[in-house]
Amino acid sequence: MFCVECGKDEPIFRNGVCLSCYLKHTQFSKGPTIMDIMFCPRCSSYKHKNIWMQEPFNDILKRHIKDAFSISPELKNVTIQTRCDEKDRIFQCMVFISGFLEGQQITEQHPLTVRIRRNTCDVCSREAGGYYEAIIQIRTEQRTFSNEELKTLRSAVETMVGQLQKSGKRGLFITDDDENRQGLDFFLSEKATAFSIAKKIQEQFGGEFKQSASTAGMKDSKEVFRMTYLVRIPAYRKDDFFSWDNSFFLIVSLHENKVRAIELSTWVEKVIDGKYIQPSKIFGGKERIKEMIFVSQSKKEIQLMDPKTYSTVEIPKPKIISIDTPMVKTVKLDDSLFLVPG
Ligand SMILES: [Zn+2]
């Protein structure tokens, strides 16, 4: 067949013309020559369809091109590429739209000017306005926190917030915090996340969990509530020694308001409700442990020597164990000496 346009004897593609003549006067993509993209300078995110995203400019630009350009469905396996030069927040770009028609690759070019409009995003304006939905309060039971504990707790909360932000929780931030010996307060932008962080703190450090709501005015004719999540960390800590029920224990782990503890005269593990551990019956932790020289042992007894005074003492073994180290860990509680496991 002869092409009505070029007259060559070629297969007719469409409307009486061959493929190369068809391609000559068909445009497959169309788009604007100028485009505005919003950018938040505070958090370096760009806006796309009412959503602020922290993505590289090129990825955001492609999203906008996909929305604003119309590309013929005849074109298969379409790819979009851009090349841009920036000056004074104006990008002069060339957009390349490529695809295949009848196995033939077609690339079309479009000059595009992209203007960057600076605007504070929703999250940053909330943050700047001191917005918060919930307070996480961390307190103790009948004691004050040590500086080390405050540091550990602070970093636990901040690490969780940081990880959630990284995993895409853009609306999450710590508006403010307050720290003193009595405890820590964190003001958070999202109550559901604040709740789960407070629960994790309780899981990790033990203690009680309480929540309460207070009204914080009206919004869109609805009452707005702020939540307070209180974690009350117990007087005891992991590695503390305590007495209860005429026995002495070492705390191995904490879970909510239960503790797993080892009874020191038998080395048998028990789970004890934290409410039985009275603050006055806690002896302290690792600082109470004293190393002693191992002298000899029988099946049921062990003889130890004080490395400073050279006085020896014989104590019953907590269970059938054989000592094979030159030094052993001991603790003296209310005049009784115990071997400490581990
Ligand atoms: Zn032709």
Ligand SMILES: [Zn+2]
């Ligand atoms: Zn922002």
